Amino acid sequence: MLVLNGRQGHEDEDAEYWLELIESFGGNSPVIVALNKITEHPFDVNRGALQQKFPNIRAFIPxxxxxxxxLDELQATIKQETDRLEFLRTPFPASWLTIKNKLAGMEKNYISYETYRDLCQQDGEADTSAQDSLANxxxxxxIALNYKDDPRLRDTHVLNPHWVTNGIYTLLNASxxxxxxxxxxxxxxxRTLDIQQYPRERHGFLLELMRKFELCFRFADDDSRFLIPDLLDKQQPAAAAEFDLVECLNFCYEYPVLPEGLLPRFIVRTHVLSEHQLRWRTGVILHFEGNRALVKADRADKCVTISVDGPVNSRRRLLAIIRSDFERIHNSFKFTPQELVPVPAHPDVMLPYPDMIVMEQNGLQELPQVINGQIVHLNIRDLLNGVDLEGSRRPDTDLRRRIDTLHLFISYSHQDNALREELETHLKILQRQGLIQTWSDRCILPGDKWATDIDANLNRADIILFLISADFIASQYCYEIEMPQAMARHESGEAVVIPIILRPCDWRNTPFNKLGWLPQNSEPVTTWGDRDAAWLNVERGIKAVIQERKGDRS
Structure with a gap:
């Protein structure tokens, strides 16, 4: 339901903005528009035009x-629309209804998942898979929130969703x-939360939930400090003016409406590539392999612009990482933003990326374009190659690419989480090329409740990375559970295990000491003078294994 208040001269503009936002996240969900406070501020909107543009509008109700x-009409319309909702009358087992009512009647804000299972057992639902289905x-x-697919969050079953939202909003609004x-x-x-409602032992849950939804990230040098990008300073730093767009590699995303929190989410995803003083609420400057990228959101123009400078030969690698992260974020929307390729030396002239892909696939080589009053024939392949990495743009079908993609599993100690994030930044380039899909549980901790998820992904992996450090070797789960299983698959030829030495440690007497190590000189990543060079060495080593593995498949 969209509730509008009259704002003289801006009613239709406001309505269109919010309806586009609803469509972005809700797709074709039915919408009821309430024209509120109609007595205090009489107003109306162009109902016919809005309904033509947004056919999912069911009613306008003053x-x-x-x-x-x-109010009676509004209530009746809500009832009428909810009666039409899909799955509304899906049969619900009697035991499930009993469990649901019991959970709803509990005064606690949360219970453990084990307590939830016990309650299900008591009320007639003994099947654990059915218990999980009910939780979903x-x-x-x-009614009750549970993030059972995330090992950091799965043990808390939230009975009062407002407990979560109120806690997070209290933090976001803290002076x-x-x-x-x-x-x-x-x-x-x-200092900020009510200790009775939010005891200290649940603070970690809230922080991890904020990390899950990309509201904050943990500082690499201090795991007790976090940054919430949505609260960053609004002021753009002086360094942003150093980018000469005419000389940069540029790319642009255009949106029907700029989603709230888009840039803060991107900053969270790419935080290993940025520094605090080069982040602001609507933008960030990234550094990677000697290149810099200026990424900015413009609410008025409803777009995100990307400009990369530095060594020309490696600019596309940084752009590939940026595009990979934006694509992951875009997957959570109900729309696909327009991808635009600015013409080199003419950044104000932008061409639709998907259209050029179609032109290339149909054998079109040149595209005439009027620039500064003159017709210029642009080479389509050169334009696409300017923004795409080699191998990332193929005429193959999506199905073919999915079949060819190898599954890569990362085994690591949670003490090395920051280094894992650095590695995964480089792996995004291989993902962008359609070579791999990566999986890691993001926090290796002992426990049976999520061991099935780990086993399933470990058993389907084509390539298994061990991120070696003293903490990895000391980890019971990594060393005594994952490592033997991975080595068995390596020895049978089902998978390839690649140890990556992160920090200096005694690895010579380990079961994997005779495998091919990365970096190739067996020098730990953290001891390299140039960290980017170390990860590039690792990336190239993994890519060589991928190519060899693909050759074995064909």
């Missing part, structure tokens, strides 16, 4: 709570964080 105008159903309905521009110490939760 309302005024104080004068009790339109209750989660989708917003302390406004003063620090989003920089947050873990003990900030002690």
């Amino acid at each position: 309302t005024d709570c104080a004068a009790e105008i339109g 159903c209750l989660h989708s309905l917003g 302390e964080l406004a003063e620090t521009q989003g920089e947050m110490a873990a003990d900030c939760l002690d």
Whole structure:
């Protein structure tokens, strides 16, 4: 339901903005538009034009709570539309209804997942898979939240969703964080949240939930400090003016409406490539292999622009990482933004990337374009090659690419999480080329509840990376559970194990000491003078194994 208040001269503009935003995230979901406070501020909108543009609008209803105008009609319309919802009358086992009602009647804000299972058992649902299905159903309905696919969060079954939202919004609106521009110490939760509602042992859950939804990230040099990009300073740093767009490699995303939180989410995903003073609320400057990228959102133009400078031969690698992260974010939307390729030396002239792909696939070589009053014949392949890495643009079908893609499993100690993030930044380039799909559980901790997920991904992996450090070797789960299983698959030829030495440690007497190590000189990544060079060495070594593995498949 969209509730509009009259704003003289801007009613249709406001309505269109919010309807586009709803469509971006809700797709074709039915919409009821309430024209609110109609007595205090009489107004209307161009109903016919809006309904033509947004056919999912079901009704426009003038309302005024104080004068009790339109409330009965609004209630009846809501009931009418909810009655039409798909799955509304899906049969619900009696035991599930009993469990649901019991959970809804509990005064606690949360329980452990084990307690939830016990409750299911008591009320007639002993099948653990059915218990998980019910948990999914209750989660989708917003009755009880559970993130069972995430090992960091799965043990908490939230009975009161408002407990989560209120806790996070309290943090986001805290004066302390406004003063620090989003920089947050873990003990900030002690000072900000009600200790009765949010005991200290649940603070970690809230922080991990914020990380899951890309609201914040942990500082690499201090795991007790976090940054919330949505609270960063609004001011663009002077360094942003150093980019000469005419000389840069440029790319652009254009949106029907710029989604809230788009750039903050991107900053979270790419934080290993940026520094604090080069991040602001609507933009960031990234550094990678000697290149820099200026990534900015423009609300008025409803676009994100990307400009990369530095060594020409490696600019596309940084652009590939940026595009990979934006594509992951875009997957959560109900729309596909327009990808635009600015013409080199003419950054204001932009051409639709998908259209050029179609032209290339149909054998078209040149595209005439009027630039500065003259017709210029642009080489389509050169334009595409300017923004795409070799191998990332293929005429193959998506199905063919999925079949060819290898599955890569990362085994690591959670003490090396920051180094894993650096590695995965480089792996995005191989993902962009359609060579691999990566999987890691993001936090290696002992436990049976999520061992099945790890086993399933480990058993389907074509390539298994061991991120070697003293913590990896000391980890019972990594060394005594994952490692033997991975080595067995390596010895049988089902997979290839690649140890990557992160930090100096005694690995000579390990079971994998005779395997092919990366970096290729067996020098730990952290001891290289140039960290980018170390990861590039690792990336190339993995790519060589991928090519060899693909050759074995064909």
